[in-house]
Amino acid sequence: MADETVSAALTLKDIAREAGVSLATVDRVLHNRPGVRPETVRRVQETIARNSFQPHVAAAELARGRARRFAFVMPSGPNPFMQQIEAYLGEMSAWLSARRLSVEMVTTDVFDPSVLAASLETLSGDYDGVAVVALDHPGVRAAINDLVEAGTKVVTLVSDVPSSRRHHYVGIDNIAAGRTAGALVGRLVGQKAGKVAIVAGSQGLRDHAERIFGFNQVMASEFPDLSVLPVLEGRDEDARSEQLLARLLGTHTDIVGLYNVGAGTQGVASALSGAGREKHVVFVGHDVTALTRRLLLQGLMDAAISQNPGHEARAAVRVLLALARGEPILSEQDKIRIDIVMRDNLP
Amino acid sequence: MADETVSAALTLKDIAREAGVSLATVDRVLHNRPGVRPETVRRVQETIARNSFQPHVAAAELARGRARRFAFVMPSGPNPFMQQIEAYLGEMSAWLSARRLSVEMVTTDVFDPSVLAASLETLSGDYDGVAVVALDHPGVRAAINDLVEAGTKVVTLVSDVPSSRRHHYVGIDNIAAGRTAGALVGRLVGQKAGKVAIVAGSQGLRDHAERIFGFNQVMASEFPDLSVLPVLEGRDEDARSEQLLARLLGTHTDIVGLYNVGAGTQGVASALSGAGREKHVVFVGHDVTALTRRLLLQGLMDAAISQNPGHEARAAVRVLLALARGEPILSEQDKIRIDIVMRDNLP
DNA sequence: CTGTTAGCGCCTTCAT
DNA sequence: ATGAAGGCGCTAACAG
Numbered sequence: 102m103a104d105e106t107v108s109a110a111l112t113l114k115d116i117a118r119e120a121g122v123s124l125a126t127v128d129r130v131l132h133n134r135p136g137v138r139p140e141t142v143r144r145v146q147e148t149i150a151r152n153s154f155q156p157h158v159a160a161a162e163l164a165r166g167r168a169r170r171f172a173f174v175m176p177s178g179p180n181p182f183m184q185q186i187e188a189y190l191g192e193m194s195a196w197l198s199a200r201r202l203s204v205e206m207v208t209t210d211v212f213d214p215s216v217l218a219a220s221l222e223t224l225s226g227d228y229d230g231v232a233v234v235a236l237d238h239p240g241v242r243a244a245i246n247d248l249v250e251a252g253t254k255v256v257t258l259v260s261d262v263p264s265s266r267r268h269h270y271v272g273i274d275n276i277a278a279g280r281t282a283g284a285l286v287g288r289l290v291g292q293k294a295g296k297v298a299i300v301a302g303s304q305g306l307r308d309h310a311e312r313i314f315g316f317n318q319v320m321a322s323e324f325p326d327l328s329v330l331p332v333l334e335g336r337d338e339d340a341r342s343e344q345l346l347a348r349l350l351g352t353h354t355d356i357v358g359l360y361n362v363g364a365g366t367q368g369v370a371s372a373l374s375g376a377g378r379e380k381h382v383v384f385v386g387h388d389v390t391a392l393t394r395r396l397l398l399q400g401l402m403d404a405a406i407s408q409n410p411g412h413e414a415r416a417a418v419r420v421l422l423a424l425a426r427g428e429p430i431l432s433e434q435d436k437i438r439i440d441i442v443m444r445d446n447l448p
Numbered sequence: 449m450a451d452e453t454v455s456a457a458l459t460l461k462d463i464a465r466e467a468g469v470s471l472a473t474v475d476r477v478l479h480n481r482p483g484v485r486p487e488t489v490r491r492v493q494e495t496i497a498r499n500s501f502q503p504h505v506a507a508a509e510l511a512r513g514r515a516r517r518f519a520f521v522m523p524s525g526p527n528p529f530m531q532q533i534e535a536y537l538g539e540m541s542a543w544l545s546a547r548r549l550s551v552e553m554v555t556t557d558v559f560d561p562s563v564l565a566a567s568l569e570t571l572s573g574d575y576d577g578v579a580v581v582a583l584d585h586p587g588v589r590a591a592i593n594d595l596v597e598a599g600t601k602v603v604t605l606v607s608d609v610p611s612s613r614r615h616h617y618v619g620i621d622n623i624a625a626g627r628t629a630g631a632l633v634g635r636l637v638g639q640k641a642g643k644v645a646i647v648a649g650s651q652g653l654r655d656h657a658e659r660i661f662g663f664n665q666v667m668a669s670e671f672p673d674l675s676v677l678p679v680l681e682g683r684d685e686d687a688r689s690e691q692l693l694a695r696l697l698g699t700h701t702d703i704v705g706l707y708n709v710g711a712g713t714q715g716v717a718s719a720l721s722g723a724g725r726e727k728h729v730v731f732v733g734h735d736v737t738a739l740t741r742r743l744l745l746q747g748l749m750d751a752a753i754s755q756n757p758g759h760e761a762r763a764a765v766r767v768l769l770a771l772a773r774g775e776p777i778l779s780e781q782d783k784i785r786i787d788i789v790m791r792d793n794l795p
Numbered sequence: 796c797t798g799t800t801a802g803c804g805c806c807t808t809c810a811t
Numbered sequence: 812a813t814g815a816a817g818g819c820g821c822t823a824a825c826a827g
Contacts, residue, residue: 110515110548112804123814128806136812155546159509160804163819168457189780196778199502201457277793284792288750291638319792403635411780431543433536433758438785439793445631445666446624446786459820470798475822483796507820510803 111154120148131156132427158426168201171421172224173258173414174217174233177208180364181390182259183234185410192411193418204418214238221248230254230421232271237262237307254424258417259408260308268424271417273408273437275308279315279362281439282385285404286316286358287324289383294326295357298349302337302363309362312387316360327358339368346372361386370396389442397444407440458501467495478503479774505773515548518768519571520605520761521564521580524555527711528737529606530581532757539758540765551765561585568595577601577768579618584609584654601771605764606755607655615771618764620755620784622655626662626709628786629732632751633663633705634671636730641673642704645696649684649710656709659734663707674705686715693719708733717743736789744791754787 117127122145129137130145137145148154173190175183190197190204197204205228209220214236221244224231231248235241235257245265248255254268261270286297297320301309313332320329333349335342342365350356350372359382361369366386373379379401386393389407396402416435423430442448464474469492476484477492484492495501520537522530537544537551544551556567558581568591571578578595582588582604592612595602601615608617633644644667648656660679667676680696682689689712697703697719706729708716713733720726726748733740736754743749763782770777789795 110545113806114804124805125807125815126813129813132806138812141812155542157510157548157804158546159506159548160819161806162506163504163510163821164804164806166806166819193778195502195776198457199505199775201504201506277795281788281790281793284790288636288790323792409780409783409785412783412785415778415780428546429542431540431762433756433762436756436759438756438759438787440785441628441788443628443631443635445670446628448624461820471821472799472823473797476797479822485796488796504820507803508822510805511820511822513803513822 110157111152113156116145116148116152116154119152120145158428161426162200168203169229169422169425170227171202171204171230171232171418172207172228173204173417174207174209174211174220174224174231174235176211176234182388182408182410186414189411189414190418193415197418200422202418202422211236214240217241218244221245224248225251225253228253229425230256232256232258232417232421234259235262236260236305237264241265254421256417256420256424258413260306262307269420269430269435271413271420271435271437272308273439275311276315276318278387278406278439279312279317280319281315281441282312282360282387282406283316283319284323285385285406285441286360286383287319287327289385289403290324290327290357292326293357295328295355296353297327297329297358297360298346298353298356299329299332299360299362300335300342300346300365300369301332302365303334304332306363312362316362330356335363335365335368337364339365339371341365341368343368343372343375347375350376350378356382358382359384364388366390366392366396370401374401389440389448393442394447397442397447400444403443405442407442408437409440412437457504458499460503463492463495463499463501466499467492505775508773509547515550516576516769516772517574518549518551518577518579518765519554519575520551520764521554521556521558521567521571521578521582523558523581529735529755529757533761536758536761537765540762544765547769549765549769558583561587564588565591568592571595572598572600575600576772577603579603579605579764579768581606582609583607583652584611588612601768603764603767603771605760607653609654616767616777616782618760618767618782618784619655620786622658623662623665625734625753625786626659626664627666628662628788629659629707629753630663630666631670632732632788633707633730634666634674636732636750637671637674637704639673640704642675642702643700644674644676644705644707645693645700645703646676646679646707646709647682647689647693647712647716648679649712650681651679653710659709663709677703682710682712682715684711686712686718688712688715690715690719690722694722697723697725703729705729706731711735713737713739713743717748721748736787736795740789741794744789744794747791750790752789754789755784756787759784 113127117124130142210216218240242265249266256269257267259272304310333345384402385404387406389405393405420435460474464471557563565587589612596613603616604614606619651657680692731749732751734753740752767782
């Protein structure tokens with residue numbers, strides 16, 4: 102009961118005393134609230150900086166009282182990736198409620214810009230933060246900006262809208278993912294020359310467009326013996342993807358590589374095996390579902406680039422929380438790694 | 449000012465009232481503290497469960513008062529991976545102090561079991577949690593168990609000691625990493641038959657041993673045309689690795705693949721180019737340093753499997769904190785992804 | 796074995 | 812423009 106040399110962390114009160122003001126004033130300065138003389142602001146800020154004072158987040162959280170509400174705006178319809186995000190948010194429920202956070206799922210037609218924009222407008226005022234899987238479109242951009250304007254923290258998820266004023270993007274680097282796919286297709290094809298097919302959902306989807314861009318970059322610069330055919334747009338539907346690819350495989354008998362940018366994997370696989378070309382085409386895709394898993398094990402698919410829905414859900418929540426608290430975003434907090442899955446390292 | 453239908457989250461007080469006991473008793477039950485009649489325990493637990501009550505972490509944190517102290521026990525000497533972990537902990541310092549957490553670095557000779565064990569024993573009682581890059585050895589195992597016994601939370605980092613009573617392992621799945629390396633070497637070699645060399649630091653290092661195990665699994669089952677040569681142990685030193693590999697390349701002129709399991713990358717690369725075999729050998733390694741980057745760009749190295757020091761540091765801190773608080777570990781909290789880096793997707 | 800009580804550090808009215 | 816005071820939900824003495 103002597104050794105009090107261990108300096109306990111400073112508190113607001115210490116700063117207040119040292120700056121010769123009251124608790125309330127320090128709090129005002131800390132949060133840039135109005136009603137403090139510039140001179141006082143300076144003095145307090147100086148004291149805070151000099152002591153490198155960090156307010157105790159737990160105390161702040163407790164004192165606020167109110168819970169924080171977040172919304173996840175996701176595509177309606179049966180998308181396994183989105184379902185996993187939702188499932189993971191469920192796993193987090195105890196974690197969330199222990200922090201007095203709530204997250205609600207809002208499903209909408211994210212492929213129709215006006216519907217998506219309308220959904221976003223609906224949310225204004227009701228939530229502290231919104232994570233949205235968005236289409237990059239002027240109407241959506243405007244809706245996002247309105248939310249930001251209203252003080253809601255906005256994070257784009259999976260697919261970015263960089264021209265909007267969203268606070269943050271959580272998801273993989275899609276250009277890097279496309280480049281990775283290109284490198285895999287090129288290297289796994291080996292010395293052979295021939296054509297390469299690309300099946301995407303739509304080039305209007307920014308994530309798809311970016312992946313294709315990266316893929317083409319690598320093809321052009323590293324694999325001159327491979328020529329890339331025009332992109333097929335299968336709208337992420339199996340039937341359409343299969344039909345388009347089947348026709349292409351019929352026309353071009355020298356296709357040696359195939360990049361499936363989005364969903365519709367079943368259709369793509371069917372076209373490939375339907376044409377009997379599965380042994381001669383290197384097939385690289387994206388999602389890792391039970392289907393992909395089977396295709397990899399069968400050797401029909403050669404590699405899949407995957408995101409991790411759990412990581413993305415978690416990162417989105419963390420980033421929204423940090424933004425709501427006014428904390429800086431740590432560089433590693435939201436970096437989503439690109440995973441390559443092959444037959445031999447299936448998780 | 450009417451709509452009070454929004455059910456505010458329950459508090460200890462609510463549970464106490466509903467169970468007909470006092471705050472203190474609920475708290476005792478919540479933390480399995482002794483001194484409560486079994487019958488009462490049951491009743492309180494039942495009330496907690498029925499309301500799925502979650503104590504507010506922020507309030508708990510605030511009421512505890514004392515800060516938490518963590519230690520990272522890391523290898524001494526210039527290891528870039530470890531330096532990055534340390535750098536990242538520096539980046540987190542504001543985050544840490546806002547939560548009244550402190551983490552201290554303790555460097556020691558992790559390759560000498562008795563020194564490492566002694567270092568660990570030193571820590572007992574001083575820390576709430578310890579993250580350790582450990583050698584899997586009986587003495588170390590005992591030291592870890594003593595720490596656990598003393599109530600310290602222990603997390604193994606990068607390399608596990610599964611037979612100890614450590615609470616958690618944070619790091620990549622090294623067997624999966626080895627399998628991935630095997631799949632890459634096998635696929636990138638293509639149709640050629642030949643031999644494959646492995647250079648490791650030491651098979652006594654558990655992470656290295658596990659990677660080699662995974663690598664051999666895939667080689668044996670998937671690539672019968674490739675035969676794996678006995679493992680070279682370069683002790684993670686450039687000179688020794690170079691010397692051993694140079695001799696091997698001299699003896700076996702039909703080496704078509706090379707797996708570098710640990711460090712010593714410079715030596716391995718030198719041996720390869722010194723023998724003029726760089727164009728004919730598929731070279732897959734692990735760390736991603738500036739050197740690896742250059743080797744990849746030069747095409748001397750074909751792929752590198754990487755961990756992310758920032759992710760690992762962050763995960764270790766989060767897991768230690770969760771353990772110290774008695775929270776469950778979320779499945780995604782500590783899963784470290786394996787990253788594959790090639791020339792075309794260098795970060 | 797159980798209850799009472801005084802804070803933890805900050806935020807938020809409400810006065811001045 | 813600034814200060815005083817109460818309370819957020821929990822923990823930890825201390826009383827009984």
